[in-house]
Amino acid sequence: MASAQTHLKVVVNEAKARHAINNAENLPQALEAKVDEIVGKANALGAGYRTAKYHRDHESPAVGGTQPKYTGDVQRGKKGPIGLVHTGNYAAMKDNHLHNTLLKSI
Secondary structure, three states: OOOOOOOOOOOOHHHHHHHHHHHHHHHHHHHHHHHHHHHHHHHHHHHOOOOOOEEEOOOOOOOOOOOOOOOEEEOOOOOOOOEEEOOOOHHHHHHHHOOOHHHHHH
16 A cells, blocks of 8 residues: 655745744843843852052042943844843953953853
């Protein structure tokens, strides 16, 4: 007895699929959770670093000695939500420059 074989061909419109994914209801919340996770890792990695203290005009109180602070947020882009993690202060900029903290936090 011969069996009949049927073939099914699925064609996906990539642009429409990408649009549906980018505009899914829970995507902003999922992105925010991932951004918070990365911010937490970055702040933990940078916790031991402090900038040096210095006097701006050799008389004023010393400034510096601060801990890095990394921040993040989810913004609405042209094609969907975008999660951003960035340095929140000078100490974080310097820490990221010296130790690639943001890259290590991903």
